[in-house]
Amino acid sequence: xxxxxxxxxxxxxxxxxxxxxxxxxxxxxxxxxxxxxxxxxxxxxxxxxxxxxxxxxxxxxxxxxxxxxxxxxxxxxxxxxxxxxxxxxxxxxxxxxxxxxxxxxxxxxxxxxxxxxxxxxxxxxxxxxxxxxxxxxxxxxxxxxxxxxxxxxxxxxxxxxxxxxxxxxxxxxxxxxxxxxxxxxxxxxxxxxxxxxxxxxxxxxxxxxxxxxxxxxxxxxxxxxxxxxxxxxxxxxxxxxxxxxxxxxxxxxxxxxxxxxxxxxxxxxxxxxxxxxxxxxxxxxxxxxxxxxxxxxxxxxxxxxxxxxxxxxxxxxxxxxxxxxxxxxxxxxxxxxxxxxxxxxxxxxxxxxxxxxxxxxxxxxx
Amino acid sequence: xxxxxxxxxxxxxxxxxxxxxxxxxxxxxxxxxxxxxxxxxxxxxxxxxxxxxxxxxxxxxxxxxxxxxxxxxxxxxxxxxxxxxxxxxxxxxxxxxxxxxxxxxxxxxxxxxxxxxxxxxxxxxxxxxxxxxxxxxxxxxxxxxxxxxxxxxxxxxxxxxxxxxxxxxxxxxxxxxxxxxxxxxxxxxxxxxxxxxxxxxxxxxxxxxxxxxxxxxxxxxxxxxxxxxxxxxxxxxxxxxxxxxxxxxxxxxxxxxxxxxxxxxxxxxxxxxxxxxxxxxxxxxxxxxxxxxxxxxxxxxxxxxxxxxxxx
Numbered sequence: 001x002x003x004x005x006x007x008x009x010x011x012x013x014x015x016x017x018x019x020x021x022x023x024x025x026x027x028x029x030x031x032x033x034x035x036x037x038x039x040x041x042x043x044x045x046x047x048x049x050x051x052x053x054x055x056x057x058x059x060x061x062x063x064x065x066x067x068x069x070x071x072x073x074x075x076x077x078x079x080x081x082x083x084x085x086x087x088x089x090x091x092x093x094x095x096x097x098x099x100x101x102x103x104x105x106x107x108x109x110x111x112x113x114x115x116x117x118x119x120x121x122x123x124x125x126x127x128x129x130x131x132x133x134x135x136x137x138x139x140x141x142x143x144x145x146x147x148x149x150x151x152x153x154x155x156x157x158x159x160x161x162x163x164x165x166x167x168x169x170x171x172x173x174x175x176x177x178x179x180x181x182x183x184x185x186x187x188x189x190x191x192x193x194x195x196x197x198x199x200x201x202x203x204x205x206x207x208x209x210x211x212x213x214x215x216x217x218x219x220x221x222x223x224x225x226x227x228x229x230x231x232x233x234x235x236x237x238x239x240x241x242x243x244x245x246x247x248x249x250x251x252x253x254x255x256x257x258x259x260x261x262x263x264x265x266x267x268x269x270x271x272x273x274x275x276x277x278x279x280x281x282x283x284x285x286x287x288x289x290x291x292x293x294x295x296x297x298x299x300x301x302x303x304x305x306x307x308x309x310x311x312x313x314x315x316x317x318x319x320x321x322x323x324x325x326x327x328x329x330x331x332x333x334x335x336x337x338x339x340x341x342x343x344x345x346x347x348x349x350x351x352x353x354x355x356x357x358x359x360x361x362x363x364x365x366x
Numbered sequence: 367x368x369x370x371x372x373x374x375x376x377x378x379x380x381x382x383x384x385x386x387x388x389x390x391x392x393x394x395x396x397x398x399x400x401x402x403x404x405x406x407x408x409x410x411x412x413x414x415x416x417x418x419x420x421x422x423x424x425x426x427x428x429x430x431x432x433x434x435x436x437x438x439x440x441x442x443x444x445x446x447x448x449x450x451x452x453x454x455x456x457x458x459x460x461x462x463x464x465x466x467x468x469x470x471x472x473x474x475x476x477x478x479x480x481x482x483x484x485x486x487x488x489x490x491x492x493x494x495x496x497x498x499x500x501x502x503x504x505x506x507x508x509x510x511x512x513x514x515x516x517x518x519x520x521x522x523x524x525x526x527x528x529x530x531x532x533x534x535x536x537x538x539x540x541x542x543x544x545x546x547x548x549x550x551x552x553x554x555x556x557x558x559x560x561x562x563x564x565x566x567x568x569x570x571x572x573x574x575x576x577x578x579x580x581x582x583x584x585x586x587x588x589x590x591x592x593x594x595x596x597x598x599x600x601x602x603x604x605x606x607x608x609x610x611x612x613x614x615x616x617x618x619x620x621x622x623x624x625x626x627x628x629x630x631x632x633x634x635x636x637x638x639x640x641x642x643x644x645x646x647x648x649x650x651x652x653x654x655x656x657x658x659x660x661x662x663x664x665x666x667x668x669x670x671x672x673x674x675x676x677x678x
Contacts, residue, residue, distance in 0.1 A: 052569055073575030085566035089588040089673040098584075099574035132674065150574070 002063030002076065002153040002186055003028050004049065009058035011044055011210075018044055019210045022058070026188065026203075031180050034190045035197040035233070036207035042190045043158055045207070049188065050079045050156050063153050076153035080160045084143040086131040092118075093127040096145040117145040120182065137168045144179070157189040161196065173199055194234055198222070206230045228353035231282050237310060237322045239282045239347070242295075246277045253359065254348060256281060259317035262295045266346045268356040279356075282347035285310070285324040290331070291340030297321050298336050311337070411652070417645035424639050434646035443622070444630070444647075448654075451606065451626040454541065458605045459598060461545045466552030466597070471582070473553070474560045484557075491550035499614035502543045506530050506615070533623035536616050540624045544611050548604060552597050559593035560586060591673045592666065599662040603655060627651050 004026040011019035018041045026032045034042040047053040049060060051072035060068045060075075067075040078099070086095050094101075096117055100110045118124045121141040131139055140160055147155055157176075161169045177200055180187055191197055197204045198218045206213040206221065206229070214221055214230045225231035231239045248255035253267040258281060266281065273279075286308075288294075299313040304327065311323045311331060323339055331337055344360040386394070418434055420427045438444045473484050490498060508514045508526035517523045529539045563586060571581045587594075609628045612618060618625035618633060625633070627647065635644020 050573055052573065071575070072573040077573070079570070079573045081566045081570060083564065083566045085564070085570035087567060087585065087588075089591075098571070098576075102571075102574050102576045102580060130674070146570070146574075 003061075004154050004186060004188065005059075005061040006045075006049070007059040007061070009045065009048060009060070010056045011041070011048060011053065012056045017210065019048075019055075022210075022212055024205060024212070024215060026186060029184050029186055031177075031187045031189065031200060031202045032205060033197040033201035033203075034188065034205045034207055035192065035194055036213075037233075038192060039209075040207040041210040042192075042205075042207045046079075046156055046158055046188060046190045049075075049154070050077055051075055052079075077156055078147035078150045078152035078154075079156040079158065080140075080143045080147050082159040082162055084131070084139045084160075084163075086139055086142055086146075088131050090130070091127065092123060092129050092131070092134070092142050092145075095131065095142050096123075096127075096149055098146060099150045113149045114145075117148040120148065120179070121145050135168075136164045137172060140164065140172060141175075144176075148183070153186065155183075155185050155187040157187065159191055160189075162191070162193070169196075176200060195236060198234065204234075206233060208233075224355075224358065225282075225347065226355050228280060228282070228349040228355075231347055231349070231355070235284055237285045237324065239284050240319075240321050241280045241282050241349070242315065242319050242321070243317070244279050244281045244348075246273055246275050246279060249273055249275060253343070254279075254356070256348070258295060258315070259319045260295055260315040261317075264341075264343050264346070266343045266348055267359040268346075268348045269359065270356070273350070273356065278351060280349045282349060283341045283345060285322045287345040288323045288325075288339040288341045290325065290329065291338060294338050294340035295321070296336055296338055297323065299331055299333055302331060302333050313337075414645045414648050417641050418649045420642040420645075422641035422645070427642070430642065434643050435650075437643065438646055438650065447622075447625055447627055447630050450537075451628075454537070454544075454626050455602055455605045458541050458544045458548065458608075459601045461541070462548045462552045462601050462605075463594065463598060465545065465549045466556050467594075469549065469553040470556035470560055471586075473557050487550050487553055489550075490546050491554075495547055495610045496614060498547060499543060499611055502539075502546070503530075503615060506539050530616050531620060533620055536620055537623050540612050540615050543615060544605060544608055547611060548601060548608075552601055555593055555597050556590060559590035563589045588673045592670050595662070595666045595669045599659065599666070602658065602662070606651075606655060606658075627654075 004024075006022055006024045009019055009022040010017070022045060024032075034045060036042050044053060048055045051067075051070065055068070058068070059066060062075055062077070072079075087098065090098070093114055096114045097110050100113060105113075114127070115124070118127055121144060123138065123141055123145060126134060126138060126142075131142065134142065140163075143160070160176075161172050164172060173196060176189075180200075189196075189200065201218055203215060203217050204221055205215045208229050213233075214226045216224070218234075221230055221234045225234060225239075228241065232241060243259045244256040246254055247257050247263065249270045253265050254270055254273060255263065255265045256279065257263050295315055297311070297313040297315060299311045301312040303310040303312075307327045309325045309327055309329050309331070311325055311329075313321055313323075315321055321339075325331065344358070347358065348356040350356060417427075419429060419431060421430045421433070422428075469487060473480060473487065477483075505511050505513050506529035508528035508531070511529070513529065514523070514527045517527060518525065527535075530536045567585050567589070568581055571585055576584070606626075607628050608626070609632065612624050612626060612629050613632070616624045618629040628651065631644050631647040631651065634640050634647060
C-alpha cells in the first residue's frame with residue numbers, strides 16, 4: 001500500500017476551469033473521502049488520480065513515484081464505479097477475474113485470487129451467476145471484488161453506494177469500513193453524501209467549485225469548520241446561519257446583535273473585526289435548547305423522528321432556523337418558542353465566509 | 367340473455383356509456399393491418415402455392431400435381447442456382463458484416479470530422495438502387511470505366527477488361543455492388559449498438575490495463591452480439607432476395623453466372639410466362655428462407671442467453 005500526494009492539480013475543460021491548484025497528502029492506509037455538492041470537481045479529481053482524465057497541470061505521486069503521465073495500470077490503482085461497470089455478459093467469476101485475464105495470470109493463481117476476493121465479499125456461491133441475477137448490493141460487491149484481486153496500492157471509489165437504497169447503503173458503509181480495516185489499504189472515496197463522509201472517513205476533503213475548502217478529520221470539520229461552506233455542508237440538519245452585527249469587541253470575544261435583536265458575547269478571535277461589521281453566526285440545530293433567555297423562533301413545521309424532533313421556523317427577522325429538540329418536546333406548530341444557545345457552541349463567519357477561530361471548542365476525539 | 371329494457375329499468379342514474387370490450391377494441395385496432403396483410407401477402411402467397419401445382423401460362427391453367435417440383439428437384443441447373451444463391455448470400459453478408467463492423471468502429475471512434483463521415487456513409491443506402499447500379503455499370507465498363515482504365519494504366523491488363531462479360535468477374539462484381547448498397551445499413555445499426563455500450567465498461571477495462579483490441583474483443587463484440595446476429599438475419603434475407611442489383615447489372619448472365627433463385631424465378635415466371643414453374647420456385651424460396659429464419663432465431667435466442675446479463 002502507499003501514500004498518495006497531489007501537487008497543485010489544475011484541470012480545465014476548454015475555457016472552464018474545474019479544479020484550482022489542489023494539493024493533498026494522503027497517508028498510507030488512510031481512508032479519505034472527497035465530498036462536495038454536484039459539480040464541485042470531486043469525481044474529476046478522482047478520475048485524474050485514476051488516469052482516466054489528464055490534469056492540465058500538476059503532479060500525482062503514488063508511493064513516492066511520480067505517476068502523472070503513467071497508464072492507470074502502472075499507477076497501481078483500481079477503481080470502483082458508481083454504475084458498478086460490470087460486464088453484463090460475463091459471470092461474477094469472469095467479472096472479478098477480468099483484470100487478471102488482462103494480465104494473463106496463471107489459471108491456478110487466478111482461481112486463488114478470485115476465491116479469496118469472493119470469500120471476503122461473501123460471493124462464493126454467486127460466482128457462476130451473471131450480474132443481472134444479483135441485487136444492487138451484490139453487484140457492488142462484485143465491482144469491489146474486481147478491484148481487490150489486483151492488489152492495488154490505492155483503491156478509488158466513485159460514489160459507489162449512490163445507486164443503492166438507504167437501508168442497503170447503511171449496510172454497505174459498514175462493510176466498506178470493515179473491508180478497509182481488513183485490507184489495510186489506502187482508499188479514496190468520492191461522495192456527495194456527507195453522512196457517508198462522516199461515518200467512513202479517516203479524513204475528509206471538502207470540495208467546493210473546484211477548490212479544497214478544508215481537509216481534516218470528521219470531528220475537526222464538525223467542530224472547527226474553516227469556512228461557512230464547510231460549516232453548512234457538514235452536519236445534519238445543516239448549521240443555522242444567522243446574520244449579525246458587531247456591537248462591541250473586547251478581549252473575551254465579540255458582542256453581536258443577532259437578526260431578531262438577541263444579543264450575546266461569543267468567545268472567538270476578534271483580530272480585524274470592528275464594531276458595526278456584518279457577520280454570520282452559526283449554530284448547529286443540536287446545540288440549541290428550549291429556555292427562558294435566547295432567540296425567539298416561530299415554529300412552522302415540526303418533524304417528530306422519535307428520538308429527536310426537528311423544528312423548522314423563522315426568527316423575527318425572517319431568517320430560517322432549525323432546531324433539533326428532544327423527541328417528546330412539548331412544542332406545537334404555529335407557536336413561538338424561545339431557544340437558548342451557549343456562546344461557546346457558536347461559530348462566527350466574516351463577510352468572506354471565513355471563520356473566526358473559536359476560543360473554547362470541545363477537544364477533538366481521535 | 368339479459369333484457370336490455372328490463373336491465374335499464376333497475377337503474378335510475380344517467381345511462382352508462384357503451385364501452386367496447388378490450389378484445390373487440392384490440393381487433394378493431396389491428397383489423398386494418400390484418401386486412402392489408404391478407405390482401406397483399408397472404409392471398410398472393412396462397413395463390414402462388416396454388417399455381418405451383420399448375421401448368422400455367424398465358425393460355426390457361428392445368429393441374430399437374432407435384433410435376434413442377436419434381437422437375438425442379440431433377441434439374442441440375444436448379445441445384446447450381448441454389449448453391450450459387452447461398453454462396454452469393456454468405457459472401458455478400460460476410461463482407462457487409464465485416465465492413466460494417468470496421469466502419470462502425472471507425473465512426474464510433476473519437477476522431478475529428480466524425481459527424482461528416484457519418485453523413486458520407488449514407489449515400490449508397492439513400493440513393494435509389496437503380497441509379498447506384500447504373501453508376502456501377504459505368505465503373506465496370508471495359509472501355510469507359512475507371513476500373514478498367516486504372517488497371518490498364520497500372521499495367522495489370524493489356525486492354526479493356528469488361529467486368530460483367532465473364533462468368534467469375536461478373537459474379538464478384540455483382541457481389542461488390544450488393545455489398546456497396548447493403549453495408550451502410552449494417553454500419554449504422556452497428557454504430558447505434560456501439561453507442562449504447564456504457565462508457566464505464568470501457569473505462570473499467572482501461573483502468574485494468576486492457577488494450578484497445580482486448581476491449582473491442584471482450585466488451586464491444588459481446589455487447590453488440592445480439593445486433594450482429596439480428597443484422598446477419600436481416601441482411602441475409604435482403605441479399606437472398608436481392609433482385610434489382612443483379613438484374614440491372616447482368617440480368618443474371620453471363621450464361622447464368624449471376625442467376626440467383628430470385629432472378630431465376632423472375633425469368634421463369636415473368637420472362638418465359640411459365641407461371642406454374644415460377645411459382646414452384648417461389649415456394650422453394652419461401653421454404654428455404656423460412657427454414658433459414660428459424661435456424662437464425664434459434665441461434666439468436668442462444669446468443670441472447672449467452673451474452674445477456676442474466677436478467678429474466
